[in-house]
Amino acid sequence: MDAKIGEALYDLLNTQIDLESLHEGRVTPVTFAQADSFSALYYNTKGLKKLACRTPDQTKQGLLEIGLVAKNSIELETLADTVNDVLDGYEGVHLGYQISLEINDDDFDETDPDIGAFYKRQFFDLTVTKL
Numbered sequence: 001m002d003a004k005i006g007e008a009l010y011d012l013l014n015t016q017i018d019l020e021s022l023h024e025g026r027v028t029p030v031t032f033a034q035a036d037s038f039s040a041l042y043y044n045t046k047g048l049k050k051l052a053c054r055t056p057d058q059t060k061q062g063l064l065e066i067g068l069v070a071k072n073s074i075e076l077e078t079l080a081d082t083v084n085d086v087l088d089g090y091e092g093v094h095l096g097y098q099i100s101l102e103i104n105d106d107d108f109d110e111t112d113p114d115i116g117a118f119y120k121r122q123f124f125d126l127t128v129t130k131l
Contacts, residue, residue: 003095005128009043009064011094016086022079038117039079042067045126063104064126069119076109076118083122093131100127 003011006029013019013027019041026040048062066083070076088103104123111118 003097005045005048005060005097006043008094008097008099008128009045012090012092012099013041013043013066015094018082018086022082039068039070039075041079041083042069048126048128051127059127059129061125061127064101064124066122066124067119068122069117071117073109073111073118076120080106080120080122087124096131098129098131101125 010027010029013023014025023039023041026037028040028042030042030044044065044067046063046065048060051059051061066087068076068079068083070079084103087101090099090101092099101124104125106122107120109118109120
C-alpha cells in the first residue's frame with residue numbers, strides 16, 4: 001500500500017533534527033489534544049489541487065498549516081523560528097513524495113489559559129509530487 005501525503009508530511013516533521021529536538025516527537029495531524037505535553041506541532045493541508053501542467057494526477061499544490069503549541073512565549077518564538085528556518089525553501093523526498101515548501105503567512109501569537117499554553121499557526125505553500 002502506498003503512503004499518503006499526510007504520512008509523508010508527518011515523516012518530514014518528525015525527521016528534521018532541529019525540529020525533533022524541540023517537539024520530541026509530539027506531532028499530530030489536524031489537532032492537538034489538550035492533555036498532551038508541550039512543545040508540539042500539528043499539521044493540516046488545505047486546497048490541494050492537481051497541477052495539470054505537471055505529470056497528470058502526480059503533482060498537487062496547496063497550503064500546509066503548521067500549528068505550534070508551547071508552554072510560554074519564548075518557547076513558542078523558538079519553535080516558530082526553527083520551523084521557519086527548517087521548512088522555508090525545503091525540498092526533499094519522504095515516503096515516495098517529493099515535497100517542496102515556501103513560507104506563505106502566519107497568525108498572531110495567542111494564548112489559551114484553559115490549557116496554559118501559547119500557540120501560533122504558520123502557513124506554507126506546498127507542492128507535492130508522487131514519485
